Amino acid sequence: MALDPLSSTFAALADPTRRAILARLALGETSVMELAEPFDMSLPAISRHLKVLEHAGLISRSREAQWRPCxxxxxxxxxxxxxxxxxxQFWDESFNRLDGLLEEMKAEEAAKAPPRTKRKVKATREKKSGRTRG
Amino acid sequence: MALDPLSSTFAALADPTRRAILARLALGETSVMELAEPFDMSLPAISRHLKVLEHAGLISRSREAQWRPCxxxxxxxxxxxxxxxxxxQFWDESFNRLDGLLEEMKAEEAAKAPPRTKRKVKATREKKSGRTRG
DNA sequence: AGGTTATTTAACTAATAGGCTAAGTACAGA
DNA sequence: TCTGTACTTAGCCTATTAGTTAAATAACCT
Incomplete structure (x- = not known):
């Protein structure tokens, strides 16, 4: 099994059965039996999928009588x-527009301050990460 | 290999080497050699990672002399x-706030209309899905 | 043509994933 | 305490993954 959290999360998402289980859980907490119902698959198989999802941190489980609600x-x-x-930035139109806006604002700000030093092209690592909306 | 596109995409993302390659590519197009450089891994291994990423639709490749820029x-x-x-909805604060706002607006609307019918608790499936922004 | 550089393909290996059936555990209720 | 329900664990099988080295291909350079 994958070592780092992000890897196990993406690995867990890389299975249609597990994604379907998550989609069902988006509607609300439920039991293993109900989760298993739509699938042509043994209960142990579902149980293992749930274990993978839990290990990946995508679901949590508790006990309620003989049920294990997820x-x-x-x-x-x-x-x-x-x-x-x-x-x-690579696909979100509005992100790009927002990004452009922020660039404009920065440029405007920079106009009042002394100009920044230029760096070499090859090693330049422009950090454009972080979410700008939300 | 995974059959549906979403599965192969998530599967491709479930490897730290491949995610690092993508992070490097976010800085701009580059060659296989340069992509391989940071890793203690044979070139064929990198080549195969790139194939997985390409198959998953996360990167595209072209030819430029003897290089294959990604x-x-x-x-x-x-x-x-x-x-x-x-x-x-499950983690995004602002999404929840927006969701709450929409709920409020709906409630206000409903105040002018006849009250909704109550449903049984056990079988209730509250649908809260769907993106409200974008 | 012949060499160098960039990259892929082939063949092999070890580990992991995902399915199955059969057996085990946990709790509820008579 | 015995039975049914709701799971989980164990053991097995097969396919896929991720790495290796060695060899092949592709394009440039002299």
């Missing part, structure tokens, strides 16, 4: 989304 | 982000 756990989702967010 | 391909990122977006 629910969505936010943290892993947030981290996966946060990582993808670093690439948002 | 760059980020937006589509797969967008789809992965879109899927995660269905769960944004």
């Amino acid at each position: 629910r969505i756990a936010p943290v892993a989702f947030k981290q996966a989304d946060g990582w993808l967010g670093n690439f948002r | 760059r980020i391909a937006p589509v797969a990122f967008k789809q992965a982000d879109g899927w995660l977006g269905n769960f944004r």
